[in-house]
Amino acid sequence: MRVLLIGSGGREHALAWKLRQSADLSALFCAPGNAGMAEIATCTALDSADSDAVIAFCRDEAIDLVVVGPEAPLVAGLADRLMEAGIRVFGPGAYAAQLEGSKQFTKEICREAGVPTAAHAHFTDAAAAKSHAADHGLPVVIKADGLAAGKGVIIAESRDAAMAAIDSLLPLSGSLVIEEFLDGEEASFFALVDGGHAVALAGAQDHKRVGDGDTGPNTGGMGAYSPAPVVTETMAARIMAEIIEPTVQALKDRGHPYRGVLYAGLMITADGPKLIEYNCRFGDPECQVLMARLDSDLLALMVATAEGRLAGMAPRWSADTALTVVMATTGYPGAYAKGSVIGGMEDAGAVEGVTVFHAGTARDNGALTAAGGRVLNVTARGDSVEQARERAYAAVDRIDWPEGFCRRDIAWRALKRPETT
Structure with a gap:
């Protein structure tokens, strides 16, 4: 093909x-x-x-x-x-892709399909939004209603922070959603959907904050690992039954069946899974760890998805853990310079179990250079979270790129669980 x-x-x-x-x-x-x-x-x-x-x-x-x-x-x-x-x-x-393109659209689908999600309110006027936020419990979550490249969400811990978030996010799409803060553990879950059938892929966990200890501003993602210990077999079944399948059915009932990968950003609460947001594509960097673990033929799965033939298919997965560390240009997610030279790639790729995916790179007279904010995804497989992490950081340390940086605590949640190491 x-x-x-x-x-x-x-x-x-x-x-x-x-x-x-x-x-x-x-x-x-x-x-x-x-x-x-x-x-x-x-x-x-x-x-x-x-x-x-x-x-x-x-x-x-x-x-x-x-x-x-x-x-x-x-x-x-x-x-x-x-x-x-x-x-x-x-x-x-485009209609079904509104699940990512419009937070308000997603909330309407959730209400219609009975999908558990955070309570919310939608605003196009800054004064009304600020009045609502002033009376809202803290922390409060402020989201741009449209696409924002992974940077359209602010969790405000104070009233002043909430007001500043409204001022910064409302201009991005002309509207925003203010919602309750959900307490629990975040996870990402992926499924293939062929219009009528949904087939579970796998769970993962990513790291949105730029700095160690989940500090600093949100980014497009600084690292990820799969499987996610919090997404047990029982939890995955609940996610499919309570979140993915009702959403797929609601879109089919509206005459706009969903085809492709459906990515659910979740909070696993004491009451079960709740939807934070949907994305209409693979996550980045979650895709990197999913592909590292997938034992099935991806092309065959994608063709079956496009042709409505997913019924009965069951993707096969390695039992290994996969972990990716994002290397970004200094300054990201703020202003950063392009064009710095990157060396040591061959040495990094020689580490056992490691594949280095390029995220924002170019060639300049044969030299590999940084052409974006997030530049490299150093991805490793191992028979445990600990081994995958050790391999990934061993490869990171072989890359010669003074202008780059990364988080040094990817998978800290998983490593807190003794059974995953």
């Missing part, structure tokens, strides 16, 4: 790496890709916002499947255009 993968980050490199392992893959194109993806695929400067150009490329290259990695093209309707053109696509249409 000939596949076009849309995207340029660490998530897409991990998907490309896994797709490349399929015996059914004959050609892999990435648009636009990055320096790491260029080593295993043909990269092309194709603008995913230009759906006509994407369709023309698919026809010229006889593409059998388009895999849309990031959320923005899905929310903009790229999958709809491809399906209308008769091209198979892995990813939901």
